[in-house]
Amino acid sequence: MRLELVKRPQRSALFSALSPFIAFVLTMIAGGIMFALLGINPFTAFNTYFVSPISEVWQLHELTIKAAPLILIAVGLAVCYRANIWNIGAEGQFILGGIAGSIIPVMFPTFESPIVLPLCLLLGMVGGALYAAIPALLKTRFNTNEILTSLMLVYVAQLFLDWMVRGPWRDPQGHGFPQTVLFNNSATLPELFPDSGRANWGFVFALVAAVAVWLLMSKMLKGFEVRVLGSSPRAGRFAGFSFNRMVFFAFMLSGALAGLAGISEVTGAINQLQPTISPGYGFTAIIVAFLGRLNPLGIVAAGLVLALTYLGGEAAQTALGISDKVARVFQGMLLFFVLGCDTLIHYRIRLVGLGAPKPDAVPAPKLEEAH
């Protein structure tokens, strides 16, 4: 038996809505088998994974903290990817945003004023945008591949942050440990509902950014320009759009959002700079962008789901005693099923018996029957 894809005339609204659920069911089946093999009741496992993290108020707060940077970054990346521009260095832009935004609270730790926080956030966005402008400049001036330059700049940013917090910006009262001073209250991103949990304004920024980019992409000329240049640069040029300007626009927009995510994380959740301020948000956000089908509103949902699997994974570690690796494998499974099922939106899948290939059929590869 083998499998063939047949392109649908237009995207299927039915499967657009249905595919996440199919993916979920498939994950349940495959995950259930895995958990059963590990000697864990699959139903307990699913309960721990997907229900327990959203059944308590404090965990809902944590969910927004984890999801906010993913959504903020992914929304910006979606614009890039729609324009067929490949920024995979959001991790570096996130870090530079964190550094640039920390200039005031670190250099003037006693300066307290209501304008400090807005300035921090603004500087964070500027930092991220300028750092993202480097690959854009290199691409437009020297035709370098932006996937590579933006990725390389991630490592440079990580090392730069490392040097800053161990060297020039180290807290003089910090016993020599690699961290800056703790930020004062006016440089701290306030919590939304301090009585019930830690969620902060970062999540609000994420939602606002998602809606704004959604409006930009679907209702404004700029969004049309992004899509045209993304699908056909040639057609875009005929329409009078400049590809080079688009490169800068997409990079700097996504850089600014990644920078905002960085400084929100620093002023909101960490409150100082450390050698590492991101557990890989910039890379995970790439997956989030695609899980959300490059649609800002889809990205909000995807960011929340991915954050849920992180929380669920931790809950499973403590409640079921499975290791961190099992949690990650389960997360990987979910990602694969979701990506795979989205195929149904654009294609019909046809199973063809080996015995009777259609004469005009282009042979498609065989699939593992177990898949």
Added chain:
Amino acid sequence: MDIAVNILLTIATAATPLLVAAIGELVVERSGVLNLGVEGMMIMGAVAGFGASYLTGSPWAGLLAAMVVGALFSLLFAVMTLSLATNQVATGLSLTLLGLGLSGMMGTGFVGLPGERLPYLYIPFLSDLPVVGKLLFGQDPVFYISIALTAAVAWFLFRTRAGLTLRSIGDSHTSAHALGIKVIRYRYLAVLFGGACAGLAGGQLSLVYTPQWVENMSAGRGWIALALVVFASWRPWRVFAGAYIFGMIWIGQLHVQAIDLQQFAGAPWLLYKVMELLKSLPSQYLAMLPYLATIVVLVLISRNKRLTMMNTPASLGQPFVPDR
């Protein structure tokens, strides 16, 4: 002279996994597929290589297992992106996530066990020659495989019909398809080859470089391999050069730290000043060098638009579904 030989040997060991993984990825990308899961396939190869070597007692079996597991793991990517036409960037990143988790799970029982190193080649007389003896005739098997792979891939891509076909698929899958070429079949084979190479690179880590298994031991080398492919503008011998330049900078910055400045007291003024500058730089800046160097080289080689275009697989990363 001994020290120079030793440094070269160190560089070769550091460069080999990058070279092997990058050569595999080069073939994948030449076929028009971008697999960002190199790190994941590499770490799977590392755990499989160590595990098989430990269980069978033969590091050769380990090497084989590393390749097989790398290829099998890449099959997952192939099914997703080629048969189901999923986005290659997202699928590749997910593959890395899955590989890091799965390898940790499989390797739970192997932590803290000393591994057996793949034997070094030894040819009586030849290996004993001064200088060239150890460099050319006394290294580990993966080193020789890496050179052979580079040569074989260069020959295959530019001297054989199948290689030409593969490149034409990478340049335009639609026209290749129109000519009756089995695009998907070629791509499957390319991805599997890339997986086997990444697995082999991982096997080198756990069987030659540092014979042991520890979680996350690939430590980002898969990403560097990806960088190398583009750095080399998709040319096998440039990948070779790139891997060794990377290795050189990498090892060089360690040596700069360890070196005694007084040794250069009699050296030319400029050399002394350069060494002094390098030594006074914070180590973070030295560690940045390979990445900055990549960007600089990239700028230099990309300036000639026409030349770059000629080598870049035009349909890289785009899904292809045969149309009827």
Added chain:
Amino acid sequence: MKKLLIALMTTAAGVSLAANAEAADKLKACWVYVGPIGDFGYSYQHDQGRLEAQKELGDKIETAYLENVAEGPDADRAFERLARENCKMIFGTSFGFMDSMVKVAKKFPKVMFEHATGYKTADNLGVYNARFYEGRYVMGQIAAKVSKKGVAGYIVSFPIPEVVMGIDAFMLGAQSVNPNFKLKIVWVNSWFDPGKEADAAKALFDQGADIITQHTDSTAALQVAEERGLHGFGQSSDMIKFAPKAQLTANTDNWGPYYVKRIKEALDGTWKPDNVWLGIKDGAVELSPFTNMPDDVKAMAEATKKKIADGWNPFTGPVAKQDGSAWLKDGEVADDATLLGLNFYVKGIDDKLPQ
């Protein structure tokens, strides 16, 4: 998928089941690790301590852990989760968890918190640390005796006080045997990258060192020493299996006794937050058997170890700073606060401390 499942099946047995069935009167002790327990280094040793406590105290306690927890908001959540899941005692094993632990400890006054390598305490938050420098002093002495060239290589991760302390102690130990001893230092900017550590070891050997020591986690450097027929020291765990001919001794972290003691106190209701800095005499720093060295060196090492266990501090004057200015007067002992914030080299080290 099938392949994956087979792989999963074969490894199912290897997955540790930390949590047992809930029992009301059991004390639940929990750990948060910064790295994977499979690193065979820092986090691994803490987990060995957890397993020892579990074994020692049997069904009186149950344990759970979270591994690979990033510092920052993830750590906040990890501690909060454990506190909410009825952990009565929570150990956090990374310096970077400090502020998370302070925050969460304030919120859960009934939970006992223990933070390794930090300095902030509270009514329900104690700190503990180990004087690894004690072992390093002994290692320095051994190095100076065993080295033929009088040059050792030192692979280091990051310039934090803990690491600087180790370098200084090692050098003081070596100088006590050979005043002209030389130390070559290479920063690899990573706690854990076996390949890079192996490369650094090779570079140091090529630059004239014939003994290697490292403040990074993997066994790679020792394996290089073994291959070259030279010597080195293990770090965190006893690595003799990896280098039977090369390892002189290993400076191992042994957290088990401390964990057992503290959990017992919690069971008895006598636990109080404390600020302890454990050393050789408490068994928290253990030097694995002295091997691959002549008997007289072994005897010297044993004697120094005993001297330290009896209360002598390797940081006893006269000690000069790197620039030659005086630090400790004759007989003066460095106080703990200075050591915990140590950010300068002692005289004789030819390297610039990264600032």
